[in-house]
Amino acid sequence: MIGLTKNNKTRKMGPKFRARPTALDLRFIGVPGNPDSVEIHVESTPRGLRSHPIVIGKSALRAMRKSLIDGIEAYTRDKTFGKLKALAELGYETFNILSSTHGPIHRERWRKLFEAPNDVRHSVIRVKFDGDFSFPVGLLCSSKPTTDQYKELVNKFIGARSVVINSLGMIHDREDDRNHVSVKRPCWVAHAIDVDVPGAGKESKFLGALEGLRTSRCKSKAELVEAWNSRKTGIIHFTSHHRFDVDSGQYVLTLSGGEKFGALSDRVQINRANDGLPFLFLNGCNTGQVLAGFPDTFASSLSPAFSSGILTTLHSVGGVDAAQFARTYYQKWLATDFAIDALAQTKHEYVFNRRDFSAITYEFWAMPEVLTLFEWSDDEEEIS
Known part of the structure; x- marks a missing residue:
């Protein structure tokens, strides 16, 4: 397992065996x-x-x-x-x-x-x-x-x-350790937020209230890059507008104050070891689609070199619906440990129990077979 520890110290392990789906x-x-x-x-x-x-x-x-x-x-x-x-x-x-x-x-x-x-x-x-x-x-x-x-x-x-x-251009069917990734629990979440996005305030409130997540807002590009480069950050959650920027020729996600993060131009500022990359939740419109005939996406520009796995959307999302889905997904993940299982359970909850088919829009991008949360020993040295 790849995790955010030094010197391969012992951690409290989750389930040791899990059947291949x-x-x-x-x-x-x-x-x-x-x-x-x-x-x-x-x-x-x-x-x-x-x-x-x-x-x-x-x-x-x-x-x-x-x-x-x-x-x-x-x-x-x-x-x-x-x-x-x-x-x-x-x-x-x-x-x-x-x-x-x-x-x-x-x-x-x-x-x-x-x-x-x-x-x-x-x-x-x-x-x-x-x-x-x-x-x-x-x-x-x-x-x-x-x-x-x-x-x-x-x-x-x-x-x-x-x-x-x-x-x-790739499918995660590898058998090596790169296909088994762990994120520290409790999770440090960098919330990359555009405060002008409808429902952004509610989404921030939902994330901040979840026990097991420690959330900090990143309104500017500088704050986001700093959090991305910090090895204690296990998750980066975007509440943003997603679009293809014609001037720069790349996909961007908006931040507060008119700033935007370009998947191609700004990733050069990320300098983080491959053994502790964050999970990304791109909770904006069309973050999982190739648009404008451009042979790349925001997600593919950041995987696998800059992220451990990504959750994206098929079409336009926003407002309270997107915020509520994010809250439910993190609740399921914190309860079940496995990121893929959490999405399966969230979709099942929405589609079959709540009779709301809108959850079908959320799909992973370049996910490893196993991305999970793990508790860590109290005496383990934490990385700042």
């Missing part, structure tokens, strides 16, 4: 000699099942992505069953187009592959994008949404049954 790998790979096309590969591990690759145009994928994102945003504005069913029908239509490329046998194989990891608490879908696009795999439906029962309908969405981990 059922995993499904999707790879969106560029086609040599045809830059406008993408080849999609699907493979189930550890069973070793796979489908024939699909070749499809990027423009078609982007059009499908826009329709799906428009659908989930329409639902979040008006959380009615009708909006949800319309999104499910769109998710199934898109799944059907992709899976039917090689005929009905191939479509059935796709359905079986995607329905195998059918419990969000035990399954992970790892998605690798090759370049200048991304796709909301979690919004696909693998079977036709004919039901009028809420729980039966939401269970058809891939993202309701699995935790999605996205990445550009």
